[in-house]
Amino acid sequence: MVVPTKTPDKKLIFGRGTLEQLTERIRGSPEITSVFLNVERLATPTKKDLEAAWRVPVFDRFTVVLHIFRCNARTKEARLQVALAELPLLRSHVKSNVAHLGGRGRSSRYTMGSGESFLQLQQRLLRDREAKIQKALERLRCKRRLLGQQRRRKEFPVVSVVGYTNCGKTTLIKALTGDAAIQPRNQLFATLDITAHAGRLPSALTVLYMDTIGFLSQLPHSLVESFSATLQDVAHSDLIVHVRDVSHPETELQKASVLSALRGLGLPDALLESMVEVHNKVDLVPGWLHQEATVQAVDVIPEAGAADVKVIISDSAYGRFRKLFPG
Ligand SMILES: Nc1nc2c(ncn2[C@@H]2O[C@H](COP(=O)(O)OP(=O)(O)OP(=O)(O)O)[C@@H](O)[C@H]2O)c(=O)[nH]1
């Protein structure tokens, strides 16, 4: 069923007729237990109205991503960042609840002679909470900066592995480092952020791979802000490895989204220019060259987004590839 929408910022996202049609469909389908609307943020009154009409929870991009973050936040820092990201949501709930009380409840009502209205009290509590979280985060980050300095003093080059969510960053780091837990020298870093993993390059140089939070296009702004401090670490790395899921139908869009997010971090030019792009999940790409030919040499030309390859290949396969890559 395809239905038209009004602009997402209108209070009701759907026209009246469409809303009725949707309501009938949703209420008549017991298997629908929640609805996801692909808009960045639903205004709280809109969400409430839709939930009242449909009798199931309604989620937007912000709440879904926040929920995933909440489930996956393991470190204290990540949990604090989620708590910080949740504040705008709590703020809009408070506002809408007070508005709901109508004229009766607004600024005319004071709580226990404090001279503060209910809304002011709630807003103050949220401000206090924000200040507390920011302070705790700052303490943690200060500790991390110190650890970072110690690490730099030990002179382990840092390789930040970045990329779109689910592209295979963690898998690559696992493959490059082996099982980190069984390497005693890693105990040294036990108190570091859990996303730092020591590995040895073929040249025998020990490097630290930093597993980073995945990128997502149109990630709600406040979430990006809360987590950007984690990504600031990328600025201090010696090399950035950009992992791409080249089997994904939107791989080019994902690449653009990651690059624009990296540019937004204000990284040094040298770091952006030396970035290594890893094409992951090639096994899922049908008709890939390695399956049909003996690839002898690959010379990647990053600025052209292309590669010069030397292969031994049958005439018929060569014909097919020429059609695929004209010019
Ligand atoms: N077929 C195939 N699957 C892969 C490959 N690399 C990773 N995967 C799978 O892709 C999924 C995501 O891999 P992860 O390493 O967790 O991806 P990630 O980039 O760390 O994801 P986030 O941490 O969520 O951003 C897992 O199910 C992996 O098994 C690959 O080369 N080929």
Ligand SMILES: [Mg+2]
């Ligand atoms: Mg990962």
